[in-house]
Amino acid sequence: MALSLYLDHPSWLHRRHPVAKVLALGWLFVAAFLLDHPAPLGLLLVLVLAATASARALSVLHQMRWLLLPVFVFTTIIWTVFYPATADGPVDRWVAFRYGLGMALRLETFLATGFVFLATTTIEEFAFALSRLGVPYRAGFVLTLAFRLVPVFLDAALTVRDAQRCRGLDFTTGNVATRIARYAPVIVPVFIGGLRRADQMAFALEVRGFSAGRPRTSLPRPGMDGSDLLLLGVGGAITAVVVALRVAGIGRLVAQ
Amino acid sequence: MHELTRMWRNTRMVVLTAMCASFYAAVLIPFMVVPIIPGVTHFRPANALPVVCSFLFGPAAVWGAAIGNLIGDFFAGLGPGDLFGFVGNFLYALAPYRLWRACATGDPVPKTAGAWALFVVVVATGAGLCAATVGFGLQVLGFVPFAVLANVVLVNNCVTALVLAPLLLAVLYPRVRRVRLLYDDVIGPRPALSRARRALGVGLALAGALVAFGGGNLAAAGALPPSLAASPNLGLAAIVLPGLTLAAVGLVLL
Known part of the structure; x- marks a missing residue:
């Protein structure tokens, strides 16, 4: 097993500001969480895969296929079996299967988004982003x-x-x-x-003065540029569309 | 609870936190290829380490377990479920040392029947809190049902911790004490708590773990009042979250 999923080559996603990547990751997690219908979740997963391919990071997903394929099969089966029953009557197995498929696609979207983030972000960049976000x-x-x-x-x-x-x-x-x-x-x-x-x-x-109690200095890093804001805007727009779908009652199979 | 924030000012505790985290992750990672629930949990002999480190390093182990689990997830998929893994492992390492020091004065190396009974209770409480947190979070996110995951996590945590932790503590505790790296030696002993406060804290922690884990299983099995059963996640939240809150309040008091 590799001890890092980071791919050391240049791509548009590698160049994005770490804070923009963390926030975009959060947007995509929220969008996937708000859906449970397989169709919109499949579309979201395709978008994530397209971003992965454009960042030349598909090799990470291939490397993690031992995880991604069993997750898909297992999650579909387990949620088809554990589909919440209602007082109205017996569980419709077709609806249960679609729900299981939706859950599997949601989990795959979470995993794929996480992997592309790890493939394009070093641990130092991640820690920097966390510190900028208040950690x-x-x-x-x-x-x-x-x-x-x-x-x-x-x-x-x-x-x-x-x-x-x-x-x-x-x-x-x-x-x-x-x-x-x-x-x-x-x-x-x-x-x-x-x-x-x-x-x-x-x-x-x-x-080296780790606990010196004086204000810490650090090397200056460039702030977010237009491309970073575009990434954030796209992530936000996807989430906004998902929220609109949810409000309209589209993209949901069951009440949670 | 103040020591959980105060320890960040102590360089040695910061380094011990990193050591606990990396050690936990280093033992977690090789076993990720032995999944129990693919993508969610796997065989984790490393789960004895948060308990061992909890007794040795206290608050450093609490943060170390949470961060170590997060680092382990870096190798098997980052996702929103990691937030619940973070909190669950935090509680898993928080309960043992707090409950032990409230109930016993001796070393956390079980030798007598009474010490063994207490050891089992504190480990099971931590494991139950971790299982309820992770099980609840991952059901709400739609990963795995509570009834499946919470029980797998509890068994996984309890078996590895109860088999491995006493062996490791018997060897490590005297050595760590000799080099004065026990948490009391590094951050200083805390003032003694009143008997009433300790009793209340222990009672709340145990009751909270029982409500969160046992009640969560009952809710998942459908044994809920009809007013709560309309939505599975809402019903589960109505049982598990108060239980976890109760346990957290109890642990804060200790």
């Missing part, structure tokens, strides 16, 4: 630091696992509880190593 600097710092540490811990865990295997630890036999318990000799050394690293990192941050 405290330290929370963004933790997000980026934790993201950077994941491969370090993963690498350490794999090394320790191999070392324990060499000593005869078998992860493949026994019942579920036994197998889970065998992860303790892997987790403990990685955890202790992580603690040592955390202690050193805290010292390093302190000597």
Whole structure:
């Protein structure tokens, strides 16, 4: 499994301001949430796929096909089975299937939108956008630091696992509880190593004035330009159309 | 609750938060290829870590669990459901250390029958709150019905935490205490709470978890008064949200 979905190549979506991308992501999530009819949801998904293709990010969706295809099948089946019954009579299975299909398309839209965002936005840009949207600097710092540490811990865990295997630890036999318990000799050394690293990192941050209590300075970044505002406008317009459809009673199958 | 905001001023707690988050994510990610409900949840042996870190690092683990779960979602699909995952994991790591320190004075390493019983209760409470939050949110968003997801999350959290967490705590707790990185050592001990306040907080937290999880399952099974049953999501919200609020108030008091 790749440790980042970011695609390092230029595209119109890569160049957009991080705040514009986060807000557009939010608009699309809201639009998909307000619909449950397969037809408008399918149209929305096609729009997201078109944006993905234009940003040359379809490879991410291909990479995540192991997730996207089972999600579609599973969600359609489960919501067809769990379609909410009414007091009026037995459940119409055709309506239930259309509802299940709508839910599957909604979930695929959420996933595809999230993947194209991750394919075109670095974690630093995401943290920057969050800070511009009011999330405290330290929370963004933790997000980026934790993201950077994941491969370090993963690498350490794999090394320790191999070392324990060499000593005869078998992860493949026994019942579920036994197998889970065998992860303790892997987790403990990685955890202790992580603690040592955390202690050193805290010292390093302190000597660089992390908690100096003075106003923080940062490199200036360009603000949003016309293209960013256009992206926001398109996202907002899609949501406005969806709200209008909803008010008109189109795009809904059942009362929630 | 003040310590959840105060800890952000302490550099060591900030770094421990990042460590908890990355450690949680690093163990979550390799198991994402073993789905239980595709796209929604998977086999998560990492779910023992928020409990272990909660007892060791307290508020840093609370934020670490929430952020770690978010980072894990970066590898399996970002979506509006992650907001509920964030809150659910926040509560999952918040309940254990708060309930334990309100009910016991010893180390959170279960050795006696009484300590084991308390350990099971605090882990189940955290797992129930997480399951109710995630189950409710993902039903409202139309991902998976509450009855399916909430029960899967509860079992997943409880099994891994009850099997793995005591083993890890038995090894890690004395070592972390020796290097003075327990949360009380880093941010300082908090003033003792009155007996009445602790009893009220624990009672509210347990009752809230029971209402949110048990009531949510009853609502999902259709055992609702007719006035609420007209809309499944509204009925579920009317049961789960007051339960979660009750539990949150209880945990704030602790």
